[in-house]
Amino acid sequence: MQELISRTVSCGVYIITARHGDKINGMTAAWVTQVSFKPALVGVAVSRQRYTYELIEASRVFCINAVSREQVQLAKEFGFKTGRRVDKFANVEYMNAPKGSPIIKAAYAYLECEVVQTVEMGDHLFVAGRVETGAVLNGQVEPLIFRWGDFFGGK
Ligand SMILES: Cc1cc2nc3c(=O)[nH]c(=O)nc-3n(C[C@H](O)[C@H](O)[C@H](O)COP(=O)(O)O)c2cc1C
DSSP, X not given: OHHHHHHHSOOBOEEEEEEETTEEEEEEESOEEEEETTTTEEEEEEOTTOHHHHHHHHXXXXXXXXXXXXXXXXXXXXXXXXXXXXXXXXXXXXXXXXXXXXXXXXXXXXEEEEEEEEEEEXXXXXXXXXXXXXXXXXXXXXXXXXXXXXXXXXX
């Protein structure tokens, strides 16, 4: 079923970052979408189990970092390990957005968002955020479109 859905509904690949105090982390997410023009709202479906969610819940802020076609490996680094056990930023350069979220310098664009609503949906939480700031850092690259086989093997 999951492979069918992801073959039908196209998604990009993003790294959602967050900071609470001196703790920073990031996780790969494909379930990211815009949900409103005015105010400008975007949302991400995040499992409650993610360490990233712990930081978002505490800080009420997150940042969407957009990943390009050449960055499958980066997305794997953030998508198959938990920040509870490894420092995913050990070899990743970042700078701080105004509200403190890490902006991955290699991302081609980012949006820093303040949480406006969190809705429980099945086994994930839909976390909607108002876009506070953002920028395109590199307009020359193509976005990474999620393909099941790039991350989970098979077709
Ligand atoms: C391509 C890809 C897409 C993913 N999309 C999501 C997503 O949309 N929501 C989510 O909660 N987890 C998603 N994950 C899983 C998290 O990235 C993964 O569980 C991560 O290790 C969580 O890290 P953390 O515990 O440090 O927050 C995705 C993983 C991959 C590889």
